[in-house]
Amino acid sequence: MLKLNHISKTFNPGTVNEKVAVKDLSLHLKKGDFATIIGSNGAGKSTLFNAICGDFLTDSGSVVLDGVDITFQPQHVRAKSIGRLYQDPMRGSAPGMSIEENLALAAGSGGWLSHISKADKERFREQLALLDIGLENRMSQPVGLLSGGQRQALTLLMSTMDPPKLLLLDEHTAALDPATAEKVLNMTKRIVEENHLTCLMITHNMHSALELGNRTLMMDSGNIVLDISGKEREGLTVDGLLEKFNAGAGKELDNDRILLSKKK
Amino acid sequence: MTLTTALALGQTALKLGLICSLTVLALFLSYSMLNVCDLSTDGCFTLGAAVGAAVAICGHPFLSIFAAMLAGACSGFVTAFLQTKLGVESLLAGIIVNTGLYSINIAVMGGSSLLNMNKTTTVFSMMKEALSSTPFAAQTELIIGLIAVICVVAFLVFFLKTRLGLAIRATGNNADMVKSSSINPVFTTIVGLCIANSFTALSGCLLAQSQKSVDINIGQGMVTIALASLLIGGTVMGRGGILKRAVGMVLGAVIFRLVYTIALRFNMPAFMLKLVSSIIVVLAISGPYLKSQWPQIRRRLTHKKGGI
Numbered sequence: 001m002l003k004l005n006h007i008s009k010t011f012n013p014g015t016v017n018e019k020v021a022v023k024d025l026s027l028h029l030k031k032g033d034f035a036t037i038i039g040s041n042g043a044g045k046s047t048l049f050n051a052i053c054g055d056f057l058t059d060s061g062s063v064v065l066d067g068v069d070i071t072f073q074p075q076h077v078r079a080k081s082i083g084r085l086y087q088d089p090m091r092g093s094a095p096g097m098s099i100e101e102n103l104a105l106a107a108g109s110g111g112w113l114s115h116i117s118k119a120d121k122e123r124f125r126e127q128l129a130l131l132d133i134g135l136e137n138r139m140s141q142p143v144g145l146l147s148g149g150q151r152q153a154l155t156l157l158m159s160t161m162d163p164p165k166l167l168l169l170d171e172h173t174a175a176l177d178p179a180t181a182e183k184v185l186n187m188t189k190r191i192v193e194e195n196h197l198t199c200l201m202i203t204h205n206m207h208s209a210l211e212l213g214n215r216t217l218m219m220d221s222g223n224i225v226l227d228i229s230g231k232e233r234e235g236l237t238v239d240g241l242l243e244k245f246n247a248g249a250g251k252e253l254d255n256d257r258i259l260l261s262k263k264k
Numbered sequence: 265m266t267l268t269t270a271l272a273l274g275q276t277a278l279k280l281g282l283i284c285s286l287t288v289l290a291l292f293l294s295y296s297m298l299n300v301c302d303l304s305t306d307g308c309f310t311l312g313a314a315v316g317a318a319v320a321i322c323g324h325p326f327l328s329i330f331a332a333m334l335a336g337a338c339s340g341f342v343t344a345f346l347q348t349k350l351g352v353e354s355l356l357a358g359i360i361v362n363t364g365l366y367s368i369n370i371a372v373m374g375g376s377s378l379l380n381m382n383k384t385t386t387v388f389s390m391m392k393e394a395l396s397s398t399p400f401a402a403q404t405e406l407i408i409g410l411i412a413v414i415c416v417v418a419f420l421v422f423f424l425k426t427r428l429g430l431a432i433r434a435t436g437n438n439a440d441m442v443k444s445s446s447i448n449p450v451f452t453t454i455v456g457l458c459i460a461n462s463f464t465a466l467s468g469c470l471l472a473q474s475q476k477s478v479d480i481n482i483g484q485g486m487v488t489i490a491l492a493s494l495l496i497g498g499t500v501m502g503r504g505g506i507l508k509r510a511v512g513m514v515l516g517a518v519i520f521r522l523v524y525t526i527a528l529r530f531n532m533p534a535f536m537l538k539l540v541s542s543i544i545v546v547l548a549i550s551g552p553y554l555k556s557q558w559p560q561i562r563r564r565l566t567h568k569k570g571g572i
Contacts, residue, residue: 053444055443074448075443075444076443076445076446076447076448076449077446079444079445079446080446084444086440086444090438091438091440091441091444092440092441092444093438093441094433094434094437094438094441095437095438096433096437097430097433097434097437101430101433102434104427104430105427105430105431105434105445105447106445108446110427111427112426112427112428113426113427113428114426114427115425115426116425
């Protein structure tokens with residue numbers, strides 16, 4: 001589904017602030033793959049997502065999604081087939097617009113001059129009810145009134161309502177309190193399974209990294225240093241994963257939040 | 265002040281308020297919805313007045329209105345193009361276009377800075393003729409202003425709920441979200457500014473035709489006056505749906521004109537208009553800010569006096 005061929009990105013080249021964010025990275029995701037990504041600070045995890053979404057053009061290499069070369073496609077064109085959630089719950093929805101208006105924008109059906117129809121509203125209501133947080137009764141309220149967890153759940157719904165070819169989750173539960181985070185994570189699991197989405201998820205939680213999905217990637221210094229799936233992944237513990245990382249990257253993992261999450 | 269003079273004052277305020285409220289509605293779209301402070305408003309207002317007058321003088325009263333709106337849309341397109349495609353700061357783009365429009369406006373007016381429409385057939389003179397036998401003959405300007413306002417408000421209420429309208433609102437509301445959704449912010453900004461500026465030009469065209477003359481300074485300070493009206497309208501109406509807010513904009517424009525007309529009545533010189541509008545804008549914007557800062561200021565004051 002997603003093929004990254006030798007992509008590289010250097011920020012501020014030729015200056016003292018030069019930063020090689022991603023270096024000769026290749027990745028091949030099969031349709032329906034759900035891969036979790038962990039890595040040290042500044043390993044290039046978010047840069048990888050930005051490169052896939054087209055926030056910037058890569059310096060070299062190509063990005064192929066579902067057989068289409070999207071390396072030079074503008075961001076808003078790619079966004080039709082890529083859903084994305086950020087860590088900050090405020091980034092994914094428009095606070096001054098109502099829940100149904102946000103959903104209508106995300107649903108993307110109808111022409112430019114079409115209005116929200118009764119059928120649309122019914123569909124939104126059903127989908128919101130599935131989230132089970134009472135949003136279906138507040139559809140005409142502005143999104144700005146929702147809590148962070150509710151907004152993140154709404155954003156999740158918005159980006160998966162028209163099932164995207166690829167779903168990118170950038171620590172989307174990290175800014176939520178533990179109980180809400182778990183709820184949103186369970187929603188994510190359900191939605192990804194039901195729609196057989198191909199998904200990449202950055203997380204700092206080693207347990208989720210091993211529990212969720214069918215593949216775990218570890219990144220360091222702009223590249224993937226560890227890629228485990230199948231049998232190898234099944235019996236793996238958090239300590240085992242850390243050992244493997246140290247062996248792969250040739251150094252200790254330096255992400256405090258990841259290390260703190262070791263003990264559940 | 266007798267009742268008749270009060271009525272006459274109210275009527276003047278209503279007439280000017282309605283026509284100028286079209287500019288306020290334009291800013292409602294560009295400033296409140298798209299979150300772009302369009303400083304080309306002054307020039308665009310004059311452009312509408314100049315193009316409308318030039319076409320009307322050539323003998324096309326109806327065409328003049330659409331020509332003015334088209335000219336406004338073109339000016340909006342240039343402003344939007346500068347800020348989305350050529351990397352010019354949004355505020356600067358407006359200022360640049362505003363400056364450029366000065367020359368264009370004089371060119372449209374055939375090199376002079378004043379055009380007279382005393383003997384020109386305009387929608388106003390035509391309406392006046394049509395109503396000559398009815399008691400509404402003296403209210404032509406009011407009626408035409410009202411029709412224009414109703415059309416524009418109805419359009420905005422319809423438009424801002426369409427998918428394109430929602431996309432424009434989202435562009436102004438959360439740029440981050442728009443970037444990662446399938447909305448093209450370049451497209452929505454261009455469409456939004458084209459529509460907004462066509463209303464500004466319409467406003468200028470109607471004002472000029474109702475006054476039967478255009479002068480190159482007709483639009484000067486319009487952006488501040490409209491902003492003052494917009495802020496007054498927002499305060500009067502508060503939160504609510506698009507229709508309520510749009511009506512608030514019209515109310516704001518009328519209230520602003522009413523206050524101004526009354527002030528004139530109390531011997532305030534006419535040239536004070538711009539200063540008054542500037543002060544209103546400052547008060548409306550800094551009022552809420554100072555209010556939020558007040559607890560800190562008070563704490564500092566009590567501390568200075570030896571309190572805790």
